[in-house]
Amino acid sequence: MDKPVRRTAPPELIAELKTLLGERLSTSGAVCEQHGHDESYHETASPDAVAFAQSTEEVSAIVKACAKHRVPVVAFGTGTSLEGHVAALEGGVCIDLMGMNKIVSVRPEDLDVTVQAGVTRKQLNEFLRDQGLFFPVDPGADASLGGMAATRASGTNAVRYGTMKEAVLSATVVLPDGQIITTASRAKKSAAGYDLTHLFVGCEGTLGIITELTLRLYGIPEAISAAVCSFPSVEAAVNTVILIIQSGIPVARMELLDETSVMAVNRFAKLDLLEKPTLFFEFHGSQQGVAEQAETVGAIAAEEGGERFTWAAKTEDRSKMWQARHDAYYAALALKPSCKGLTTDVCVPISRLAEAIGDTRADISQSFLTAAIVGHVGDGNFHTIFLIEPGNEKDLSEAKRLSGRMVERALAMGGTCTGEHGIGTGKMHYLEKEFGPAVDLMRTLKRAIDPLNIMNPGKVIRV
Amino acid sequence: MDKPVRRTAPPELIAELKTLLGERLSTSGAVCEQHGHDESYHETASPDAVAFAQSTEEVSAIVKACAKHRVPVVAFGTGTSLEGHVAALEGGVCIDLMGMNKIVSVRPEDLDVTVQAGVTRKQLNEFLRDQGLFFPVDPGADASLGGMAATRASGTNAVRYGTMKEAVLSATVVLPDGQIITTASRAKKSAAGYDLTHLFVGCEGTLGIITELTLRLYGIPEAISAAVCSFPSVEAAVNTVILIIQSGIPVARMELLDETSVMAVNRFAKLDLLEKPTLFFEFHGSQQGVAEQAETVGAIAAEEGGERFTWAAKTEDRSKMWQARHDAYYAALALKPSCKGLTTDVCVPISRLAEAIGDTRADISQSFLTAAIVGHVGDGNFHTIFLIEPGNEKDLSEAKRLSGRMVERALAMGGTCTGEHGIGTGKMHYLEKEFGPAVDLMRTLKRAIDPLNIMNPGKVIRV
Numbered sequence: 028m029d030k031p032v033r034r035t036a037p038p039e040l041i042a043e044l045k046t047l048l049g050e051r052l053s054t055s056g057a058v059c060e061q062h063g064h065d066e067s068y069h070e071t072a073s074p075d076a077v078a079f080a081q082s083t084e085e086v087s088a089i090v091k092a093c094a095k096h097r098v099p100v101v102a103f104g105t106g107t108s109l110e111g112h113v114a115a116l117e118g119g120v121c122i123d124l125m126g127m128n129k130i131v132s133v134r135p136e137d138l139d140v141t142v143q144a145g146v147t148r149k150q151l152n153e154f155l156r157d158q159g160l161f162f163p164v165d166p167g168a169d170a171s172l173g174g175m176a177a178t179r180a181s182g183t184n185a186v187r188y189g190t191m192k193e194a195v196l197s198a199t200v201v202l203p204d205g206q207i208i209t210t211a212s213r214a215k216k217s218a219a220g221y222d223l224t225h226l227f228v229g230c231e232g233t234l235g236i237i238t239e240l241t242l243r244l245y246g247i248p249e250a251i252s253a254a255v256c257s258f259p260s261v262e263a264a265v266n267t268v269i270l271i272i273q274s275g276i277p278v279a280r281m282e283l284l285d286e287t288s289v290m291a292v293n294r295f296a297k298l299d300l301l302e303k304p305t306l307f308f309e310f311h312g313s314q315q316g317v318a319e320q321a322e323t324v325g326a327i328a329a330e331e332g333g334e335r336f337t338w339a340a341k342t343e344d345r346s347k348m349w350q351a352r353h354d355a356y357y358a359a360l361a362l363k364p365s366c367k368g369l370t371t372d373v374c375v376p377i378s379r380l381a382e383a384i385g386d387t388r389a390d391i392s393q394s395f396l397t398a399a400i401v402g403h404v405g406d407g408n409f410h411t412i413f414l415i416e417p418g419n420e421k422d423l424s425e426a427k428r429l430s431g432r433m434v435e436r437a438l439a440m441g442g443t444c445t446g447e448h449g450i451g452t453g454k455m456h457y458l459e460k461e462f463g464p465a466v467d468l469m470r471t472l473k474r475a476i477d478p479l480n481i482m483n484p485g486k487v488i489r490v
Numbered sequence: 491m492d493k494p495v496r497r498t499a500p501p502e503l504i505a506e507l508k509t510l511l512g513e514r515l516s517t518s519g520a521v522c523e524q525h526g527h528d529e530s531y532h533e534t535a536s537p538d539a540v541a542f543a544q545s546t547e548e549v550s551a552i553v554k555a556c557a558k559h560r561v562p563v564v565a566f567g568t569g570t571s572l573e574g575h576v577a578a579l580e581g582g583v584c585i586d587l588m589g590m591n592k593i594v595s596v597r598p599e600d601l602d603v604t605v606q607a608g609v610t611r612k613q614l615n616e617f618l619r620d621q622g623l624f625f626p627v628d629p630g631a632d633a634s635l636g637g638m639a640a641t642r643a644s645g646t647n648a649v650r651y652g653t654m655k656e657a658v659l660s661a662t663v664v665l666p667d668g669q670i671i672t673t674a675s676r677a678k679k680s681a682a683g684y685d686l687t688h689l690f691v692g693c694e695g696t697l698g699i700i701t702e703l704t705l706r707l708y709g710i711p712e713a714i715s716a717a718v719c720s721f722p723s724v725e726a727a728v729n730t731v732i733l734i735i736q737s738g739i740p741v742a743r744m745e746l747l748d749e750t751s752v753m754a755v756n757r758f759a760k761l762d763l764l765e766k767p768t769l770f771f772e773f774h775g776s777q778q779g780v781a782e783q784a785e786t787v788g789a790i791a792a793e794e795g796g797e798r799f800t801w802a803a804k805t806e807d808r809s810k811m812w813q814a815r816h817d818a819y820y821a822a823l824a825l826k827p828s829c830k831g832l833t834t835d836v837c838v839p840i841s842r843l844a845e846a847i848g849d850t851r852a853d854i855s856q857s858f859l860t861a862a863i864v865g866h867v868g869d870g871n872f873h874t875i876f877l878i879e880p881g882n883e884k885d886l887s888e889a890k891r892l893s894g895r896m897v898e899r900a901l902a903m904g905g906t907c908t909g910e911h912g913i914g915t916g917k918m919h920y921l922e923k924e925f926g927p928a929v930d931l932m933r934t935l936k937r938a939i940d941p942l943n944i945m946n947p948g949k950v951i952r953v
Contacts, residue, residue, distance in 0.1 A: 212901075222685075
């Protein structure tokens with residue numbers, strides 16, 4: 028790959044932005060450095076300046092100024108992406124959207140809310156709690172909703188409530204020429220024209236910048252309960268999941284921890300879970316409904332050899348039960364405290380999931396790296412957390428090699444190279460493999476919408 | 491609007507297609523006429539030839555030949571669209587896809603199926619029944635799945651199972667230059683690249699031709715039950731629906747018939763429903779679950795003044811109950827047997843639905859036309875069936891005027907000009923009103939993907 032050519036912001040552009048934003052434009056080295064990377068191991072690159080925007084109109088003015096000078100623009104939220112999404116590879120201006128953190132309006136009757144892009148998912152849920160509503164999409168980080176939309180994020184609730192693809196009803200977007208558009212009405216469904224909303228959900232800031240979102244909400248269920256169950260094999264656990272989904276039981280969460288992950292959380296949180304592949308369930312519904320769901324799930328699990336099926340209806344017990352799942356990442360890191368985690372992400376048709384996980388475990392057992400597996404198994408999505416010594420090139424290249432094998436297998440099984448983390452810079456070569464000639468169409472879209480290639484250049488696809 | 495310029499298929503193109511398809515290319519006047527219109531009152535226009543394709547490769551070859559001669563291509567399924575989608579306004583070649591009616595593969599473990607575009611929804615469900623699976627999207631007609639995807643169709647199950655937007659996992663598409671692409675893998679979720687699937691779902695054949703689809707399936711629920719309830723007002727009925735949705739009760743269907751519709755079905759099917767706004771419900775789940783859902787819904791309805799809440803768990807009673815809803819269209823037509831129906835389609839945020847329906851009823855009461863209203867109220871979507879005398883211009887223009895008022899009000903309420911019928915030629919001017927500057931982006935997409943403007947020209951947007 029050619030080294031990207033820097034398109035540095037010229038002094039006139041900096042002056043223009045200074046006039047527009049005053050103190051809210053920073054060229055400080057520390058600020059630029061902090062905005063030049065996400066949480067991953069990928070290449071970092073500082074922007075020339077960081078603009079702290081406070082409104083859609085400001086974002087539009089910044090983008091217009093950058094377009095005039097043909098200077099790149101990178102949108103920035105919480106910086107918690109995992110595939111190098113925010114590195115300013117060609118320099119330019121980073122727009123930090125975290126000052127746009129207003130909840131614009133909530134409409135309980137319509138079960139929707141309009142938020143600015145910098146509102147985080149936890150901020151939104153805290154705001155909603157008193158109204159008996161919640162927003163279900165929950166990636167690991169307390170990410171900004173704009174960033175979550177831009178990367179098509181999901182999390183543990185997706186099996187029941189969907190991903191950001193289903194969650195976003197409409198977006199306000201600043202286009203590469205600075206024009207402001209709204210992608211859709213607030214109607215729950217529409218057959219009007221091309222689906223602009225889904226053009227921007229998942230575009231990773233390469234086609235425009237999302238500044239506002241209208242999102243679907245749900246009523247907080249009357250009852251929530253949880254269950255945990257151990258299985259003799261990953262296959263038995265996955266078969267249980269398949270049967271549950273086929274039965275139409277509306278399980279809210281179904282998460283898998285492999286033996287290594289269970290061992291790690293046992294050590295980390297002093298638990299005594301059986302060190303076997305384990306499923307964590309959450310049920311949402313009426314009191315009677317969640318009891319019935321748990322009962323049916325318990326019966327299906329038993330048929331597949333599930334052991335120690337434990338069910339909890341009380342909030343406290345339920346939280347304790349799920350704590351193990353929430354701790355899984357940090358528990359894995361604690362296995363080798365000097366190491367950092369490198370997290371992979373693939374998604375396959377669920378009929379191939381046991382095989383995909385089995386092959387990955389076989390790879391790990393033949394490798395010198397330690398790794399734990401967690402999976403959003405209802406969706407066929409799983410992650411391997413590789414423990415790598417910071418600065419150790421051998422560790423890093425081995426983790427990349429194994430991540431590559433996971434992707435190759437996922438593609439061969441009819442799956443995708445990323446279930447929820449996105450492409451960024453880290454998976455551009457896999458995108459070509461996954462889509463073949465369809466990547467040319469993506470390129471056509473990129474060229475037509477962003478002819479100057481100023482929107483987050485060097486990400487998703489090569490132009 | 492300028493009269494479209496015909497781009498007639500030249501004899502060389504016809505000869506090329508004849509060589510390719512033999513008897514499966516028709517230039518017969520009757521065949522062309524039959525392929526030049528849908529079920530609506532909109533302008534008809536016959537293509538110059540109809541190509542009966544049997545494979546994706548054939549569609550590709552036909553499109554390549556048409557592109558070479560810069561001749562329009564219109565895809566055709568069951569011809570049941572409602573906004574003039576298939577009229578060959580500029581002439582050219584119609585590709586009839588109904589010969590592509592194979593169910594390619596069904597994967598019960600993954601709850602998905604791959605079908606050719608000409609498979610109809612009823613054909614698919616008959617095939618699936620023995621495997622305990624079903625496909626939920628159910629527009630009125632037994633439409634082809636390719637056509638349903640192209641128009642982003644929905645129906646009565648959308649409140650629980652979503653529309654074609656949610657149903658399509660992946661599509662095989664022939665692009666305007668004849669290239670064949672697959673828009674996505676079979677993974678249940680993906681964060682890989684631009685969302686090509688949703689670019690084609692709802693494009694009405696103007697960006698490419700869908701030849702194959704991979705669709706989400708569901709297990710046939712253990713139990714299905716139904717209920718009917720009358721209300722003192724549309725407002726009371728809609729409030730009931732809002733409370734049900736907020737409570738998270740997973741009702742599968744919630745349909746509204748207004749007083750005129752109920753009166754019509756009473757006459758048509760000799761029923762004795764109260765002639766008041768009436769909701770029809772369907773519940774899917776376990777035996778215990780559907781009983782509980784019905785009980786909760788009954789209680790909510792009672793609080794809103796619901797009368798004669800009747801619940802049926804037996805298949806026969808349930809079918810009888812729902813027959814009234816299924817008959818609504820023909821029952822309305824039977825009110826004036828000499829008339830045809832003109833069906834409108836808007837969708838608003840549900841908080842505005844009672845007002846939208848009330849204003850429409852007020853319009854109807856001041857008009858000389860007879861009209862009945864039915865609504866997929868869980869989605870905020872409703873239709874007015876206007877009864878118009880064939881050939882009577884006064885009736886037609888009055889129906890169009892009132893349909894226009896419905897759209898204007900829907901847009902003012904934050905809704906959309908079409909919930910499920912699409913734009914076609916009939917609603918192009920409303921699309922401009924609904925999207926404002928965002929229509930320019932749609933135009934950019936159309937020009938980039940179809941630079942010769944050969945794909946179903948004159949539909950969705952003006953280029």
